[in-house]
Amino acid sequence: MxxxxxxMRLNEIEREGSLPATERESVAAHLSACVKCHALVEERxxxxxxxxxxxxxxxxxxxxxxxxxxxxxxxFISDRRNAPRRMFARPWILAWSGVAMAGVLxxxxxxxxxxxxxxxxxxxxxxxxxxxxxxxxxxxxxxxxIRATQSAKVPHTSKPRHRVARAEQSRAAAEVVHSLPDDFRxxxxxxxxxxxxxxxxxxxxxPTAFALRSGRFxxxxxxxxxxxxxxxxxxxxxxxxxxx
Amino acid sequence: xxxxxxxxxxxxxxxxxxxxxxxxxxxYERLKSGIFRYAFYMTSSRTAAEEVTQEVFVxxxxxxxxxxxxxGNVAAFAFGIARNFVRRIERRERPYQSLPLPDSSLxxxxxxxxxxxxxxxxxxxxxxFARVQAAIASLPDHYRQPVVLxxxxxxxxxxxxxxxxxxxxxxxxxxNRAHSLLAQKLEPLRRSADVRSxxxxxxxx
Numbered sequence: 001m002x003x004x005x006x007x008m009r010l011n012e013i014e015r016e017g018s019l020p021a022t023e024r025e026s027v028a029a030h031l032s033a034c035v036k037c038h039a040l041v042e043e044r045x046x047x048x049x050x051x052x053x054x055x056x057x058x059x060x061x062x063x064x065x066x067x068x069x070x071x072x073x074x075x076f077i078s079d080r081r082n083a084p085r086r087m088f089a090r091p092w093i094l095a096w097s098g099v100a101m102a103g104v105l106x107x108x109x110x111x112x113x114x115x116x117x118x119x120x121x122x123x124x125x126x127x128x129x130x131x132x133x134x135x136x137x138x139x140x141x142x143x144x145x146i147r148a149t150q151s152a153k154v155p156h157t158s159k160p161r162h163r164v165a166r167a168e169q170s171r172a173a174a175e176v177v178h179s180l181p182d183d184f185r186x187x188x189x190x191x192x193x194x195x196x197x198x199x200x201x202x203x204x205x206x207p208t209a210f211a212l213r214s215g216r217f218x219x220x221x222x223x224x225x226x227x228x229x230x231x232x233x234x235x236x237x238x239x240x241x242x243x244x
Numbered sequence: 245x246x247x248x249x250x251x252x253x254x255x256x257x258x259x260x261x262x263x264x265x266x267x268x269x270x271x272y273e274r275l276k277s278g279i280f281r282y283a284f285y286m287t288s289s290r291t292a293a294e295e296v297t298q299e300v301f302v303x304x305x306x307x308x309x310x311x312x313x314x315x316g317n318v319a320a321f322a323f324g325i326a327r328n329f330v331r332r333i334e335r336r337e338r339p340y341q342s343l344p345l346p347d348s349s350l351x352x353x354x355x356x357x358x359x360x361x362x363x364x365x366x367x368x369x370x371x372x373f374a375r376v377q378a379a380i381a382s383l384p385d386h387y388r389q390p391v392v393l394x395x396x397x398x399x400x401x402x403x404x405x406x407x408x409x410x411x412x413x414x415x416x417x418x419x420n421r422a423h424s425l426l427a428q429k430l431e432p433l434r435r436s437a438d439v440r441s442x443x444x445x446x447x448x449x
Contacts (some may be wrong), residue, residue, distance in 0.1 A: 010420060010423070011416060011419055011420055011423075047423055047426055047427050050372060051376065053369060053372055053376070054373055054377060054396060055398070057369065057373045058281055058284060058285070061277075061280045061293070061297060062290075065276075065294045065297060069272060069276075069298055069301045069302075072301065072305070073268050073305065074265070076305045
């Protein structure tokens with residue numbers, strides 16, 4: 001056995017009995033021949049004895065500690081039993097519940113305000129102001145029912161069995177175009193839910209600048225231009241037609 | 245009638261949280277000694293060790309519902325709590341720690357030991373105890389923890405590695421290095437013992 005091997009086994013040598021019996025003899029043989037390793041092992045053994053002394057001299061916990069810990073336990077159990085509700089004993093549950101409730105209320109409010117939100121766009125706000133300021137603005141006119149037309153029918157199969165059939169179906173669905181009457185310009189997307197039902201037509205006045213921005217209007221004299229707006233059943237403006 | 249001595253620590257903890265006082269007392273008796281000794285060796289103060297032990301059990305009650313058996317046994321869970329409290333106490337007490345004694349004072353201590361053949365053995369043991377404990381306390385934390393756990397709390401290398409969250413080989417190498425440092429720090433004490441063992445005549449020659 002070499003000095004390095006002895007150094008690697010110092011921990012086991014310190015702990016009496018933890019060295020395997022097969023190695024014990026070879027270690028002893030090396031220690032009897034090597035002064036340096038012998039001194040090192042002796043030093044470690046004395047350290048182990050000192051640590052053993054420290055271990056044996058450690059104090060014990062006092063009886064007051066037992067009494068205090070037991071009192072803590074009884075207090076803990078008593079507090080928990082007297083708590084009105086477990087939920088209130090944990091404030092984070094209340095906090096998260098409040099956050100979730102606020103989120104739900106915000107979502108409900110957003111959905112309820114959604115049709116008005118479309119009107120609240122900058123362009124629409126201009127329309128509202130214009131209508132309010134102009135006494136000559138015609139009132140909102142219910143123009144009767146205008147049925148949006150569909151240029152294609154969706155082939156419908158309840159359960160497509162093959163992947164090819166599904167691909168054909170999706171391609172056909174992509175070709176579906178829900179269109180407005182020809183003289184109306186589309187403001188929003190149209191699908192079978194938003195444009196396939198009855199829509200209302202509202203007669204409004206717009207600033208000329210807004211109409212010019214749309215690119216389909218030949219400017220007239222004056223600052224206002226008349227237009228018809230198609231409003232879907234969800235309250236969103238779907239199309240617009242300027243009076244030339 | 246159930247036998248609490250055969251119950252696992254996790255079972256005792258569950259029953260304690262449910263209000264079973266006998267289960268709590270059994271759990272306390274099992275864990276108290278290890279936690280107290282660890283805290284005592286780390287803080288070198290009996291008062292601080294009792295404070296840590298009390299806080300550990302209070303925290304165990306408050307946070308016991310967070311215990312997961314898959315992440316280790318209850319003793320390891322309690323040890324983690326104790327370790328945090330020991331660190332907190334060390335931070336709190338750091339401004340008031342005394343400076344380490346210079347080597348010259350160790351020499352004077354050796355001289356006093358040499359001339360004190362008539363001192364009772366208990367006093368000498370107390371002095372050795374204080375010196376060794378001071379040497380352990382002066383070690384860096386990553387060397388002190390293995391010494392406290394393996395040498396003083398008598399945990400196996402595997403248990404110490406589990407407590408400290410490192411490999412067994414790391415524990416072995418750190419322990420070896422810590423022992424070298426301790427041997428260097430305690431060298432004056434060792435020399436004094438050698439001189440004392442040779443007798444008064446040896447000093448006169």
